Amino acid sequence: MQYGMIIDLNRCVGCHACAIACKAEWEVPADKGRNWVHRLGPAKTPEGLAATYYPGLCNHCNEPSCVPACPADVVEKTFHDNRTGKTQTLRVAATYKNPVNGTVQIDRHRCLGCGACAHACPYGARYINPEIKNEDIGGEGIADKCTYCLPRVEQGLEPACVLTCLANARIFGDLDDPDSEVSRYVSKGAIGLTSAAVHIGPNSRYYGNKKDMHLLTSTSAPTGTGKPSASLRRGFIAQLTTEMKKAGGLGFLGLAGAVIASDSDDDNG
């Protein structure tokens, strides 16, 4: 199973309800977003004048660049497939791609808040939420992003953005099911945003007429190398945070002190 989302730009009117509903559903800080709407154009395209929207969100990529960037300790995590009854155990850091449903998720209890994953995402789909603290670690916040509303979906509800969309422009479903509406859109030509450098299998896809798709892909496709590396600073913070965790969860305010404490009092962790 691979969950995916289609945005039908022929239907989308750019009302921004999806982005605001998401803020309410997940209490996202006002200046951050798990999803967003960028207004594009009016601009000239080879197919004529165009104006459309980039309603963006996490792409839950097939080969997510955020997952290997996570510096948190690797642990074993078992995934249970309710449909088949099978389980799979993977070794994962604090962010991982769920092998059962294909979504990329964050383990909030183990996220260090270092921001390496946000830095690694070529779509800018992750941010550090300073309002959520990792109770075990403390720190400046933890990474947050679109989950495809998995907690809602698991209860049989639609993702919040899909629920509120007046245009039915957002369609959520299983891309591995050839009969799903999302798969039909893929057959019709719905594409993810990729570039020569960045083609990591995005599962949020866009469908629209030629001029709108031209405007979307020419303005909003990811740039960069596709293999962004975590910055040295973030790696350093991650390391310190791990040390701090051992030291017993002192806040970031006592960062230097915490490191010293961990050196001298190793057994308190």
Added chain:
Amino acid sequence: MSCKVTRRQFLQTASLAAASFPLTKIVSAETGFARTASPPPGSFEGTRTVTGGVCEMCFWRCQLVGKIRDNRLIKLEGNPKSIDNGKSICARGNAGIKLLYDPDRLKYPLKNVGERGNPQWKRISWEEALNECGARLKAVQEKYGGHGIAVFPHGSSAKYPMDFFERVVGTPNISEASFFQCRGIRDSGYMATFATAPDENVDMANAKAIFLLGCHFGENVHVSHVKRYLKGLEKGAKLIVVDPRYSASAAKSDIWVRIKPGTDTAFLLAVMNYLVERDKFDKKFVAAHCVGFQQFKSGISHASLDWAAKICDIPVQQIREVAELLASNAPHVAIHPGRHVSWHGNDFQRLRAQACLTALLGAVGVQGGFVKPKALKVKGISWAKGGEGVEHNLRLLADKYPYSPPGTPSELIRDACLTGKPYPIKACVIWGQNPMQSIPNQQRTMDALKQMEFVLCVDIMPTDITMYADILLPEASYLERFDFIKTGTQWNLADKHQQYVAPRMPLVDAMFECRDGVWITNEIAKRMGHGDKIPVNSLEEKVNRELGAVNLSIDQLRKEEGIHIRDGQDPYGVADDFEVQLYNEDIADNGYPGVPTYIPVEEVPKGFTRLVYGRSPVHTFNRTQNNVWLHHAMPVNPVWLNDEVAEKMGLRDGDEVSLVNSEDIKSTTKTVVKVTPGIRKDIVYMYHGYGSRNSLLSVGAHAGIDDQELITKLAIDPETGCHGMRNNFVKFVKDGKVLDIPA
């Protein structure tokens, strides 16, 4: 409704309470509540669902449910039972909780101990506030008569106080922005043609062609309305958009008519003349329902395609193409009446022309055409009609504006305020309206207010007008009160015919000392000596009695999850006596053109460009500017500038500029330039409602430019007295240097 804040609420709203007084920026406006550190579990987890919400982030009134956790409203959703908006609400609807918990809300009665326009607020008790309102309004009434009081109302909660001041206190001086600066001309124009106000009743969902004149759906968002539009497009309707700007609708159009502003009537006349000359109009409908066809025909015979093409600055072929497309899809064409139509001071004639075009195409009562849904009528309970002060009607005294919408044109009220003639107006009640940002020429509004003996404002949020209040009262928001009873039908007229009744019911208790409009009005009425005329003791009682008249009750509506649905009636068909005045003799007798006529507007002076404004999809004008979620979605209102013009001026996308108009009024704030090929060279465009000057709005103040500040030149529609607001011209100012606009 209790306005007592429980201890629990108090704790929850700790940061709000700390911010209670003085009303300055105390907390981050982002949140009214102390945040928990743990990850939010989602709106479905540990919440209960309350029904009966009816949105008022705009006037469309979508039906809502609320998700409540620990007495806190955490999310609003469309009521799944709704046959109107359904589960959907727009960005503003979703952001309603950020109005409810806005730390900058008005919380207590306030007295201005500074001066009007530069207030200093002192918290006072309701008792003191009401006593002062009663005494001072009564004093003005006794000294100058009821007509010495002017009322500027807006919104469903303002109807009851408006009726009190009109019917009991006896003032005709009531001016609603929705009439005199927005849709009033549309209603008047259609009334004078179809004998009915059109609202937005075109059956777009079932149209074969949709014709939009200035409507920019997508940027203008009303949920069920946009659903109809999108359904029509999905089913293959051809879309014609007439707009000087490549709007959200133009981007979805088959034909974009990039018309020169102010010339729309010429365009419409040419289309109609083309249809008439070539016998491409609905002769059967015209014969059965239209009067004055011969006068109409000869009256528009001058309107050739060439004539209009030159005036409108568009290709001849394009006008023909539009006319042919409409004719070939008639009668299933939706000629949209528009919403905000106060453009150029020549608008009544344009609205008449739109109605006439609808009739020529036979697009009345048919699928896709002008069709009025058959909703249940629920009669409102209000103050008994009586001494409306008709003899003091400024319009009648001046023998002006025979086609005025209900109430008194704003300009006549300001004239009387500023001249004292024909009589002085010395008190003002402003209820939910923000005339500073809705009425052009702010200086005249300020001067009118300065000469008042008393100014009362009632609102939910501070606005630019509340800075001019002597007493400022906090009203309960739409999520905290009973109110308006919304009625309607299923959104797609072609679906099973149903009717719904949805009274607004509170989703949460009123916070702080906020009170509803019936309570406030009644308390003022008692203190003005009119306690004996009070028609209803509470808003809840009012709604319950109104529902009772259609055999419903609040209890019943609660059982029915906020919405009562019953079988409806087929809205299609035309009544035999439906009459269209193509030529209106009454209008001619009043000295105006009886056949729709194009009246040219002032040309853009050299070095300037025309300022045109419209709606942002995430704002309802200035009302939502302080909503922190909506603010972050569009923090400023970029000024759209044609790319070729920008290049000549050396301006780039994102440059910071201010504007100055042809009367040398400078914008107090700045915005950024949006460079695009999607706009004519002779206009600039921006979203309306930004740039508030009330510093109590910790999020919205000084963000973007207030276009209304620059709309100083008045253009009054001669038939209706409504303001046209697109006859002002601006230049750019960058780094202190004024930049001329190249021709």
